[in-house]
Amino acid sequence: MNASASARSNDSRAAFVTACTDVLGAAHVLTNAHDTAPFLTDWRRRYTGHACAVLLPADPQQVAAVVRLAREYRVAIVPQGGNTGLAGGATPDEGGGQAVVSLRRLNRIRDVDPHNNTITVEAGVVLADIQARADAEQRLFALSLAAEGSCMIGGNLSTNAGGTGVLRYGNTRELCLGLEVVTPQGEIWDGLRALRKDNTGYDLRDLYIGAEGTLGIITAAVMKLHPAPVAKVTALAGLASPHAALDFLAMAQRHAGALLTGFELMSDFSLRLVGRHFEQMRYPFAEAHAQTVLLELSDSESEEHARALFERLMEEALAQGVVEDAVVAENLAQSQAFWDLREHIPLAQAEEGLNIKQDISVPISSIGRFIEETDALIAQAVPGARMVTFGHLGDGNLHYNVQAPEGGEPKQFLAEHQKRINALVYEQVHAHRGSISAEHGLGQLKVDEAMRYKSPVEVRLMQTIKAALDPENLMNPGKVVRWNGAPRRAEEKPS
Known part of the structure; x- marks a missing residue:
């Protein structure tokens, strides 16, 4: 860009x-470096960008007005919720020309309908x-994940977050019935339909x-609620291998069916790492086990029914040698302690x-x-790399x-081995017909790898959708899909 173009x-x-x-x-327009700093670095501190401003609209109408201005002045915008993402999807680039649009002021719960089992919420809740x-309201909102105290539902929806309840309730997509969205043209699409059946087109x-x-x-959503369970049974089971965990x-699905709401796998080293950095969280078994499963049953009948079902499951699992040892939570505090072990694994990794x-x-x-x-x-x-698998x-x-080998320098480990290990893991995932991003999104972290591993047909379809809805490429460019189509002004007609 020459000097005159840069000045313009x-x-x-x-x-x-x-x-x-x-x-x-x-x-509500932040430009001072001190004020904008919290919005410009991702949660993992992997990416730090620059922005011409951080904008904090208060309602969908203000979001739409900002988008129309962005279109008029050709300024790209980066939507942001709680900024807890792990793939850099809510971080602007380093050029300083993008604007961050924070949804945190859109924080109203608009409606709760217990009979319809729905709750209508704005993106910043x-x-x-x-x-x-x-x-x-004696209901359950089933999405649960480690960042739930600070992440916002708009970000959960934009990444289709998973969490610990997917086994029974599905990803965030399965929990959503309707949306309100500001389009790249600055229009508001009111799709806040609280319907479970709506077969009227795309x-x-x-x-x-x-x-x-x-x-x-996304500025608002209608989300599903479920009847609150009357009882939960939480346990830790020690196993010899991931094959035994399968x-x-x-076995648990056969015994419990839909009552099985959580089934988390944690390697031995994962739990040892938690104990190393959080002394109050001790290894739960007297002897080591290669893998530990945290499982939870949620029952709408009674605690007695849930415990009787669980006892039958464990008797069979122990008798057949599938499970080597088990510890059952006797109260709510113990149940929370088991979940704390699981949720502290990423924190322990950060400390390591x-x-x-x-x-x-x-x-x-x-x-x-x-x-x-x-x-x-x-x-x-x-050699010596330590696997934290959960x-x-x-x-x-x-x-x-x-994790780096014991005693190794973590920065040097990343500099020397990250690309090779990433490539190795992605090739293995591809060989097993898996996905390189399950619940964290692609953001800017994995966009290039996604373009590589998806078929040309799939990439072209994604690029076609992007080009059709956002022809000027002003909505979070450089994330999710690579598209370098030439932007055109709204008043210009295609040739």
Whole structure:
């Protein structure tokens, strides 16, 4: 870009910021470095970008006005919720020409309908607040994940977040009935339908869920609620291998059916790492087990019914040697302590030092083979590398992470081995017909790899959708899909 073009671009951005100030008010247009800093770095501190402004609209109408201004002044925008993402999807680039649109002021719970089992919420509502409101209505909002105290439902929808309840309730997509979206043209699509059956054409809702703000900005959603369970039984089971964990899963599904709401796999080293950095969280068994499963049953009948069912399951699992040992939570505090073990694994990894993280999925039946094969390949490539493997076994989603060898320098480990290990893991995932991103999204972290592993037909279809809905490529460019089509002004007609 020559000097005159650069000056015009700067003038255009300055005019855009001034126009946004007129719409939002000066207090909600942040340009000072101190004020914008929290919005410009992702949660893992892997990406830090620059922005011409951070904008905080208060309602969908203000979001739409900002988008229309962005289109007028040719400023790309990056939607952001709680900024807890792990793939850099809500972080602007380093050029300084993009604007972050934070949805945190859109934080109203608009409606709760207990008879329809739905809750209508704005994009900036924190996930834990939705759970609490549902609980107050004696209902369950089934999405649950480690960041629930700070992540926002708009971000959960934009990445199609998973969490610990997918086995029974599905991903965020399955929990959503309708959306309100600001399109790239600055229009508001009111698709807030609280219907479980609506067969009237293309499912626009599913286009926006998982699109990470590249096709439009989700401003509100109708989410499903479920009757609150009257009892839960939580336990830890020690097993010899991931193959045994798969046998145990099949057994648990046969005994419990829909009552099985959680089935989390954790490697021995994962739990040892938690104990190393959080002394109050002790290893739960007297003897070591290669794998531990955290399972939970949720019953709408009674605690006695749930415990009787669980006892029959464990008797069979122990008698057949599928499970080596088990510990059952006797009260709510113990149940929470078991879940705390699981949720502290990423925190313990952070305390241990920089590591290579993977959020992958493979068919459930392939998990045992995938872990064994890939562990062996990594051990050959990087002797001493420590595997921190955990995840949602019931839906095939593994957080397959690699820690530096004991005593090694984490930064040097990443510099020397990250690309090779990533490539190795992705090739294994591809060989098992899996996905390189299961629940964290692609963002900017995996967009190039996704373009490589998807078929040319699939890539072209994604690019066609992007080009049709966002022809000027102003909605979170560089995320999810690579598309370099020439932008054109709204008033220009295709030749």
